[in-house]
Amino acid sequence: MLDKNKKILIVGLGLIGGSYAEGLTNNGYYVGCITRSASSIEYALDKGIIKEGTTEIKEEMIKKYDLIIFALYPKVFINWLENYQSFIKEGAIITDVTGVKESVVTKINSFLRKDIDFVPHHPMAGKETYGVKNSDAAIFKKANFIICYNDNKQESIDAIESIGRILEFRRISYLTLKEHDEMIGFLSQLTHCIAVVLMNAKDSEKLVDYTGDSFRDLTRIAKINEEMWTELFLLNKVALLKEMDSFINEFMKLRNAIQNDDEEAIKEMMKLSTLRRSYFDK
Amino acid sequence: MLDKNKKILIVGLGLIGGSYAEGLTNNGYYVGCITRSASSIEYALDKGIIKEGTTEIKEEMIKKYDLIIFALYPKVFINWLENYQSFIKEGAIITDVTGVKESVVTKINSFLRKDIDFVPHHPMAGKETYGVKNSDAAIFKKANFIICYNDNKQESIDAIESIGRILEFRRISYLTLKEHDEMIGFLSQLTHCIAVVLMNAKDSEKLVDYTGDSFRDLTRIAKINEEMWTELFLLNKVALLKEMDSFINEFMKLRNAIQNDDEEAIKEMMKLSTLRRSYFDK
Numbered sequence: 001m002l003d004k005n006k007k008i009l010i011v012g013l014g015l016i017g018g019s020y021a022e023g024l025t026n027n028g029y030y031v032g033c034i035t036r037s038a039s040s041i042e043y044a045l046d047k048g049i050i051k052e053g054t055t056e057i058k059e060e061m062i063k064k065y066d067l068i069i070f071a072l073y074p075k076v077f078i079n080w081l082e083n084y085q086s087f088i089k090e091g092a093i094i095t096d097v098t099g100v101k102e103s104v105v106t107k108i109n110s111f112l113r114k115d116i117d118f119v120p121h122h123p124m125a126g127k128e129t130y131g132v133k134n135s136d137a138a139i140f141k142k143a144n145f146i147i148c149y150n151d152n153k154q155e156s157i158d159a160i161e162s163i164g165r166i167l168e169f170r171r172i173s174y175l176t177l178k179e180h181d182e183m184i185g186f187l188s189q190l191t192h193c194i195a196v197v198l199m200n201a202k203d204s205e206k207l208v209d210y211t212g213d214s215f216r217d218l219t220r221i222a223k224i225n226e227e228m229w230t231e232l233f234l235l236n237k238v239a240l241l242k243e244m245d246s247f248i249n250e251f252m253k254l255r256n257a258i259q260n261d262d263e264e265a266i267k268e269m270m271k272l273s274t275l276r277r278s279y280f281d282k
Numbered sequence: 283m284l285d286k287n288k289k290i291l292i293v294g295l296g297l298i299g300g301s302y303a304e305g306l307t308n309n310g311y312y313v314g315c316i317t318r319s320a321s322s323i324e325y326a327l328d329k330g331i332i333k334e335g336t337t338e339i340k341e342e343m344i345k346k347y348d349l350i351i352f353a354l355y356p357k358v359f360i361n362w363l364e365n366y367q368s369f370i371k372e373g374a375i376i377t378d379v380t381g382v383k384e385s386v387v388t389k390i391n392s393f394l395r396k397d398i399d400f401v402p403h404h405p406m407a408g409k410e411t412y413g414v415k416n417s418d419a420a421i422f423k424k425a426n427f428i429i430c431y432n433d434n435k436q437e438s439i440d441a442i443e444s445i446g447r448i449l450e451f452r453r454i455s456y457l458t459l460k461e462h463d464e465m466i467g468f469l470s471q472l473t474h475c476i477a478v479v480l481m482n483a484k485d486s487e488k489l490v491d492y493t494g495d496s497f498r499d500l501t502r503i504a505k506i507n508e509e510m511w512t513e514l515f516l517l518n519k520v521a522l523l524k525e526m527d528s529f530i531n532e533f534m535k536l537r538n539a540i541q542n543d544d545e546e547a548i549k550e551m552m553k554l555s556t557l558r559r560s561y562f563d564k
Contacts, residue, residue, distance in 0.1 A: 124492065124494055143494075144491070144492055144494075146492070171491065173491065173492075183489060183492050186483075186484055186486075186489065187486075187489055187492060187493055187494065187496075187497045188494065188496065188497070190480075191480070191496050191497050191500050192496070193533070193536055193537075194476055194480070194500070194533075195500075195555065195559075196536065196551055196552055196555040197529060197532045197533045197535075197536055197551070197555075198472075198473075198476070198529065198555075199554065199555035199558040199559055200532045200535075200536075200551050200554055200555055200558075201468075201525070201528045201529045201531075201532045202468055202525075202528065203558065204468075204558055204561065205558070205561050207465060207468065207469060208561050208562055209426070209453065209455065210406065210426055210428070210455075210465050210469060211469055211562065212406055212425075212469065212470065214469075214470065214473050214474070214502070214503045215469045215470070215473050216562060217499035217500065217502060218473050218476070218477075218499065218500050219555075219559055219562070220496070220499060220559075221496045222555040222556065222558070222559040223555075223556045223559045223560065224552045224555065224556055226548070226549040226552035226553055226556070227549075229552060230545050230548045230549050230552065233540055233548060234540065234543055234545070234548075237540060237541070237543075240540060241537065241540060241541060243483070243484075244533070244536075244537045244540070245537075246483045246484065247479060247480065247483045247533075248530070248533065248534070248537070249483075250479045250482045250483045251475070251476075251479045251526070251529075251530065251533075252530070253482075254475055254478065254479055254482075254526075255475075255523065255526045255527075255530070258515055258516065258519060258522060258523060258526070259519070259523060261516055261519075263512050263516070266508070266512045266515060266516075267508040267509070267512050269478055269479070269482050270478055270506045270508035270511060270512065271508055272481065272482055273477065273478040273479075273480075273481035273482055273501075273504040273505075273506065274504065274505045274506055274508070276481040276482075276485065276486055276487070276504070277477075277481055277501055277502075277504040277505045278505065279486065279487050279490050280490055280493065280498060280501070
């Protein structure tokens with residue numbers, strides 16, 4: 001377990017940052033935070049989920065912390081480090097919760113101080129609400145905690161894995177940056193693309209009365225934060241386009257089988273989808 | 283309300299046919315059935331949801347019934363009428379629960395006896411299980427009952443609407459055959475296509491461990507009865523291909539916006555999907 005004397009700084013106190021603060025504080029760690037909104041800090045101090053918080057980025061404060069967790073939008077995260085990495089304690093460990101990895105990590109590693117050990121991870125958890133006021137460490141209990149391979153010290157990797165255990169994630173796993181982005185491109189980004197496209201394809205207002213559960217389930221994620229998701233899509237462009245193209249390719253196969261009345265081809269695709277979907281019910 | 287002396291015959295005692303039998307019997311109607319499986323009849327008699335049942339198609343039995351509800355696969359339904367319409371009582375009303383309308387109804391009207399009044403309808407209800415043993419009239423309580431416009435006597439339309447009320451459907455509405463098929467093509471068939479294609483696009487067995495709720499929700503319907511759905515897709519080919527093409531068109535717009543880093547175009551699509559999805563939350 002992570003040494004109880006280690007001080008942890010959270011940069012970005014939103015839903016995820018706030019939930020980390022709550023979980024780590026409840027487990028006896030000293031947690032501080034830097035975030036843009038004074039009212040978020042006030043709320044968190046009041047709830048007792050942080051020991052100190054500030055909206056200003058000050059060297060004397062940052063220097064106290066052994067481990068920094070960045071819970072920011074990807075570009076803001078990169079800019080923060082470019083501007084303020086000199087404020088970070090010698091030999092500190094840093095990590096991030098960003099939903100795409102290869103482009104962000106490669107960029108950061110190109111300029112990061114050599115004494116700072118950056119171990120990226122991704123907590124696959126969330127809610128459809130925002131901000132520290134909705135934070136809740138319980139969201140991690142059925143979620144995956146993915147640590148991305150990198151050129152790190154074992155001791156730093158252990159510290160990050162230890163955070164996953166402290167927050168009681170259901171499962172901790174290791175993926176390379178590339179594997180992570182491919183998995184996210186398929187399971188998360190492609191499905192969000194489909195939901196967005198489906199709602200764009202037709203004005204469904206008059207169809208609401210006829211809508212069943214399938215359509216509702218499929219489009220739930222069509223309500224989307226366009227700033228964050230546009231950034232995530234573009235930062236994972238190569239992997240996402242690959243998944244989109246493979247989806248289009250299969251979609252055209254089904255479309256053409258229907259046009260050609262090719263019953264066998266349609267049934268083969270349905271049998272395969274039924275088989276593969278059954279893995280999820282185990 | 284439908285005259286309590288009217289005798290109702292259900293042809294095809296599966297999940298839907300069985301649920302109709304239960305609801306109508308519980309409301310005091312005389313319900314008989316013809317179905318392929320002797321054990322389904324035994325079960326239904328035992329449960330008291332039918333008064334009589336047979337696996338044989340006999341004129342003297344069929345002639346007793348004033349109203350016949352067909353709950354068969356579309357092609358079996360068409361064949362049944364082609365072969366046995368002469369057994370049906372003079373002036374009887376018939377209806378069906380088939381999920382596609384225009385092609386099926388046009389075909390049937392081309393050969394149906396002029397004294398028989400065929401009022402098609404579609405109960406938008408179901409479960410992911412099959413057979414009379416899973417039947418349950420409660421599935422209709424939150425479902426839509428759609429009656430399709432046709433060249434019918436008002437009294438026949440009233441009889442079918444009355445069945446919708448007796449079974450306590452949440453909402454009864456009227457659509458033309460074409461409107462019905464377009465709505466089903468988009469809301470139901472296109473979404474099933476997407477789920478099937480998504481499972482075909484990638485072997486997801488190793489991804490199961492990372493899968494979140496969005497992907498599970500989106501692919502729940504990828505477990506699919508390939509015989510029935512292939513038939514339904516092909517019988518609604520024109521409407522379905524139109525919806526598939528409009529989906530592909532929008533999908534390519536998003537794909538190309540991502541490839542060209544066109545942030546504004548991506549955000550516009552996300553804003554529209556967020557707006558349109560919000561109609562469903564009202």
